[in-house]
Amino acid sequence: MHGSAGFASVVIDVDSTLCGIEGIDWLAERCGPGVGRAVAAFTDQAMRGEIPLDKVYGARLTLVRPTVADVAALAEAYVASLAPGAAAALHRLRRSGRRVVLVSGGLRDAILPVARHLGLPDGDVHAVDVRRGADGAYLGYDEASPLAQATGKPEVVRSLALPSRILAVGDGATDLAMRPAVDAFAAFTGFVSRPPVVTGADVVVTSFDQLVELVLA
Numbered sequence: 001m002h003g004s005a006g007f008a009s010v011v012i013d014v015d016s017t018l019c020g021i022e023g024i025d026w027l028a029e030r031c032g033p034g035v036g037r038a039v040a041a042f043t044d045q046a047m048r049g050e051i052p053l054d055k056v057y058g059a060r061l062t063l064v065r066p067t068v069a070d071v072a073a074l075a076e077a078y079v080a081s082l083a084p085g086a087a088a089a090l091h092r093l094r095r096s097g098r099r100v101v102l103v104s105g106g107l108r109d110a111i112l113p114v115a116r117h118l119g120l121p122d123g124d125v126h127a128v129d130v131r132r133g134a135d136g137a138y139l140g141y142d143e144a145s146p147l148a149q150a151t152g153k154p155e156v157v158r159s160l161a162l163p164s165r166i167l168a169v170g171d172g173a174t175d176l177a178m179r180p181a182v183d184a185f186a187a188f189t190g191f192v193s194r195p196p197v198v199t200g201a202d203v204v205v206t207s208f209d210q211l212v213e214l215v216l217a
Helices: 023-029 035-048 052-062 068-081 086-095 108-117 152-160 195-200 208-216
Strands: 011-013 098-107 123-128 130-132 138-139 166-170 184-188 203-205
Touching: 023 035, 023 068, 023 098, 035 052, 052 138, 068 108, 086 098, 086 195, 086 208, 098 108, 098 152, 108 123, 152 166, 166 208, 184 195, 184 208, 203 208
Parallel strands: 011 098, 011 166, 098 123, 166 184, 184 203
Antiparallel strands: 130 138
Protein backbone atom coordinates (compact mmCIF):
# COMPACT_ATOMS: atom_id res chain seq x y z
CA MET A 1 0.00 0.00 0.00
CA HIS A 2 1.20 3.47 -0.88
CA GLY A 3 0.16 6.85 0.50
CA SER A 4 -1.56 7.78 3.72
CA ALA A 5 -3.46 5.22 5.74
CA GLY A 6 -7.18 4.82 6.20
CA PHE A 7 -10.19 5.41 3.95
CA ALA A 8 -13.32 7.55 4.14
CA SER A 9 -15.37 5.49 1.66
CA VAL A 10 -15.60 1.78 0.88
CA VAL A 11 -17.07 0.41 -2.35
CA ILE A 12 -17.94 -3.27 -1.93
CA ASP A 13 -18.82 -5.90 -4.54
CA VAL A 14 -21.56 -8.38 -3.62
CA ASP A 15 -21.14 -11.73 -5.40
CA SER A 16 -18.21 -13.76 -3.99
CA THR A 17 -17.19 -10.76 -1.85
CA LEU A 18 -19.93 -9.60 0.51
CA CYS A 19 -21.73 -12.91 -0.05
CA GLY A 20 -20.33 -16.33 -0.83
CA ILE A 21 -22.33 -17.04 -3.98
CA GLU A 22 -22.47 -15.82 -7.58
CA GLY A 23 -26.12 -14.82 -7.88
CA ILE A 24 -26.58 -15.60 -11.56
CA ASP A 25 -24.90 -18.99 -11.14
CA TRP A 26 -27.15 -19.76 -8.17
CA LEU A 27 -30.22 -18.90 -10.25
CA ALA A 28 -28.94 -21.00 -13.15
CA GLU A 29 -28.56 -24.06 -10.91
CA ARG A 30 -32.30 -23.85 -10.20
CA CYS A 31 -32.87 -24.28 -13.94
CA GLY A 32 -31.05 -27.62 -14.07
CA PRO A 33 -27.46 -28.84 -14.41
CA GLY A 34 -27.15 -27.99 -18.12
CA VAL A 35 -28.04 -24.33 -17.67
CA GLY A 36 -26.04 -24.25 -14.45
CA ARG A 37 -22.84 -25.41 -16.13
CA ALA A 38 -23.24 -23.07 -19.10
CA VAL A 39 -23.85 -19.98 -16.99
CA ALA A 40 -21.10 -20.81 -14.48
CA ALA A 41 -18.59 -21.12 -17.34
CA PHE A 42 -19.63 -17.70 -18.68
CA THR A 43 -19.32 -16.15 -15.22
CA ASP A 44 -15.90 -17.64 -14.54
CA GLN A 45 -14.52 -16.43 -17.88
CA ALA A 46 -15.88 -12.92 -17.30
CA MET A 47 -14.56 -12.67 -13.73
CA ARG A 48 -11.13 -13.84 -14.87
CA GLY A 49 -11.19 -11.12 -17.50
CA GLU A 50 -10.99 -13.65 -20.35
CA ILE A 51 -14.16 -12.32 -22.00
CA PRO A 52 -15.94 -8.97 -21.44
CA LEU A 53 -18.92 -9.08 -19.08
CA ASP A 54 -21.12 -7.36 -21.67
CA LYS A 55 -20.59 -10.34 -24.01
CA VAL A 56 -22.24 -12.74 -21.55
CA TYR A 57 -24.50 -10.61 -19.32
CA GLY A 58 -27.64 -10.82 -21.43
CA ALA A 59 -26.93 -14.37 -22.56
CA ARG A 60 -26.83 -15.61 -18.97
CA LEU A 61 -30.12 -13.93 -18.05
CA THR A 62 -31.81 -15.20 -21.21
CA LEU A 63 -30.85 -18.74 -20.24
CA VAL A 64 -32.17 -18.25 -16.69
CA ARG A 65 -35.16 -15.89 -17.17
CA PRO A 66 -35.51 -15.41 -13.38
CA THR A 67 -39.04 -15.26 -11.95
CA VAL A 68 -40.06 -13.00 -9.08
CA ALA A 69 -39.94 -16.06 -6.82
CA ASP A 70 -36.44 -16.92 -8.06
CA VAL A 71 -35.16 -13.45 -7.18
CA ALA A 72 -36.79 -13.57 -3.73
CA ALA A 73 -35.13 -16.93 -3.09
CA LEU A 74 -31.79 -15.53 -4.24
CA ALA A 75 -32.15 -12.64 -1.78
CA GLU A 76 -32.54 -15.19 1.03
CA ALA A 77 -29.51 -17.11 -0.23
CA TYR A 78 -27.45 -13.91 -0.28
CA VAL A 79 -28.30 -13.23 3.37
CA ALA A 80 -27.53 -16.83 4.32
CA SER A 81 -24.15 -16.68 2.59
CA LEU A 82 -22.90 -13.37 4.02
CA ALA A 83 -19.15 -13.39 4.59
CA PRO A 84 -18.22 -14.17 8.20
CA GLY A 85 -18.12 -10.96 10.19
CA ALA A 86 -19.49 -8.84 7.32
CA ALA A 87 -22.55 -7.54 9.17
CA ALA A 88 -20.52 -6.45 12.20
CA ALA A 89 -17.81 -4.97 9.97
CA LEU A 90 -20.19 -2.82 7.96
CA HIS A 91 -21.93 -1.65 11.13
CA ARG A 92 -18.58 -0.65 12.64
CA LEU A 93 -17.47 1.17 9.49
CA ARG A 94 -20.69 3.15 9.23
CA ARG A 95 -20.69 3.93 12.95
CA SER A 96 -17.18 5.34 12.52
CA GLY A 97 -18.47 7.71 9.85
CA ARG A 98 -17.25 5.82 6.80
CA ARG A 99 -19.41 5.80 3.68
CA VAL A 100 -20.21 2.25 2.55
CA VAL A 101 -21.79 1.53 -0.84
CA LEU A 102 -22.51 -1.67 -2.73
CA VAL A 103 -21.67 -1.68 -6.43
CA SER A 104 -22.61 -4.90 -8.18
CA GLY A 105 -23.37 -6.34 -11.58
CA GLY A 106 -26.00 -8.46 -9.84
CA LEU A 107 -29.76 -7.99 -9.76
CA ARG A 108 -30.86 -5.02 -7.68
CA ASP A 109 -34.09 -6.69 -6.52
CA ALA A 110 -32.08 -9.56 -5.01
CA ILE A 111 -29.45 -7.33 -3.39
CA LEU A 112 -31.75 -4.73 -1.80
CA PRO A 113 -33.01 -7.15 0.92
CA VAL A 114 -29.39 -7.97 1.84
CA ALA A 115 -28.53 -4.28 2.09
CA ARG A 116 -31.57 -3.65 4.28
CA HIS A 117 -30.56 -6.58 6.47
CA LEU A 118 -27.20 -4.83 6.91
CA GLY A 119 -28.76 -1.44 7.60
CA LEU A 120 -27.65 0.14 4.32
CA PRO A 121 -30.06 2.59 2.65
CA ASP A 122 -31.49 1.63 -0.74
CA GLY A 123 -29.75 4.63 -2.29
CA ASP A 124 -26.36 3.11 -1.51
CA VAL A 125 -27.11 0.00 -3.56
CA HIS A 126 -26.03 0.17 -7.18
CA ALA A 127 -26.95 -2.89 -9.26
CA VAL A 128 -28.89 -3.89 -12.38
CA ASP A 129 -32.66 -3.62 -12.70
CA VAL A 130 -34.75 -6.35 -14.34
CA ARG A 131 -37.65 -5.52 -16.68
CA ARG A 132 -40.88 -7.45 -16.15
CA GLY A 133 -44.29 -7.64 -17.76
CA ALA A 134 -47.59 -6.90 -16.01
CA ASP A 135 -47.74 -10.57 -15.02
CA GLY A 136 -44.24 -10.42 -13.53
CA ALA A 137 -42.64 -12.42 -16.36
CA TYR A 138 -39.02 -11.69 -17.19
CA LEU A 139 -38.71 -9.37 -20.20
CA GLY A 140 -35.06 -8.34 -19.97
CA TYR A 141 -32.74 -6.11 -18.01
CA ASP A 142 -31.56 -2.51 -18.03
CA GLU A 143 -29.17 -2.77 -20.95
CA ALA A 144 -28.13 0.86 -20.46
CA SER A 145 -26.74 0.13 -16.99
CA PRO A 146 -22.96 0.56 -16.82
CA LEU A 147 -22.96 -2.34 -14.36
CA ALA A 148 -23.86 -4.78 -17.13
CA GLN A 149 -20.63 -3.78 -18.89
CA ALA A 150 -17.10 -5.03 -18.24
CA THR A 151 -15.75 -1.56 -17.42
CA GLY A 152 -18.87 0.06 -15.99
CA LYS A 153 -18.07 -0.02 -12.29
CA PRO A 154 -15.55 2.87 -12.38
CA GLU A 155 -18.14 4.98 -14.20
CA VAL A 156 -20.63 4.38 -11.40
CA VAL A 157 -18.05 5.05 -8.67
CA ARG A 158 -17.05 8.37 -10.24
CA SER A 159 -20.70 9.42 -10.50
CA LEU A 160 -21.18 8.97 -6.74
CA ALA A 161 -18.63 11.65 -5.78
CA LEU A 162 -17.70 9.70 -2.64
CA PRO A 163 -15.59 11.24 0.14
CA SER A 164 -11.88 10.60 -0.42
CA ARG A 165 -9.96 8.40 0.26
CA ILE A 166 -11.85 5.60 -1.47
CA LEU A 167 -11.15 1.88 -1.18
CA ALA A 168 -12.80 -0.57 -3.60
CA VAL A 169 -13.12 -4.24 -2.61
CA GLY A 170 -13.92 -7.19 -4.85
CA ASP A 171 -12.93 -10.53 -6.30
CA GLY A 172 -13.33 -10.19 -10.06
CA ALA A 173 -12.01 -8.45 -13.16
CA THR A 174 -14.98 -6.04 -13.16
CA ASP A 175 -13.98 -5.01 -9.62
CA LEU A 176 -10.33 -4.52 -10.51
CA ALA A 177 -11.57 -2.22 -13.28
CA MET A 178 -12.52 0.26 -10.50
CA ARG A 179 -8.84 0.85 -9.70
CA PRO A 180 -8.48 4.09 -11.76
CA ALA A 181 -11.57 5.57 -10.04
CA VAL A 182 -10.46 4.97 -6.43
CA ASP A 183 -7.42 5.48 -4.21
CA ALA A 184 -6.78 1.77 -3.71
CA PHE A 185 -8.21 -1.62 -4.66
CA ALA A 186 -8.34 -4.60 -2.30
CA ALA A 187 -8.72 -8.09 -3.74
CA PHE A 188 -11.04 -10.07 -1.49
CA THR A 189 -10.04 -13.75 -1.41
CA GLY A 190 -12.32 -15.01 1.36
CA PHE A 191 -14.39 -17.02 -1.10
CA VAL A 192 -12.38 -17.21 -4.33
CA SER A 193 -8.92 -16.10 -5.38
CA ARG A 194 -8.43 -15.08 -9.01
CA PRO A 195 -4.71 -14.64 -9.79
CA PRO A 196 -5.07 -11.76 -12.29
CA VAL A 197 -7.16 -9.80 -9.77
CA VAL A 198 -4.77 -10.49 -6.89
CA THR A 199 -1.83 -9.44 -9.06
CA GLY A 200 -3.49 -6.15 -9.99
CA ALA A 201 -4.59 -5.27 -6.45
CA ASP A 202 -2.91 -2.84 -4.05
CA VAL A 203 -3.62 -5.16 -1.14
CA VAL A 204 -5.24 -8.54 -0.50
CA VAL A 205 -7.78 -9.13 2.28
CA THR A 206 -9.09 -12.54 3.24
CA SER A 207 -11.75 -11.44 5.73
CA PHE A 208 -14.00 -8.54 6.66
CA ASP A 209 -12.11 -8.22 9.95
CA GLN A 210 -9.00 -7.46 7.90
CA LEU A 211 -11.00 -5.02 5.80
CA VAL A 212 -12.08 -3.06 8.87
CA GLU A 213 -8.45 -2.83 10.07
CA LEU A 214 -7.40 -1.53 6.65
CA VAL A 215 -10.16 1.09 6.40
CA LEU A 216 -9.83 2.37 9.96
CA ALA A 217 -6.01 2.39 9.99
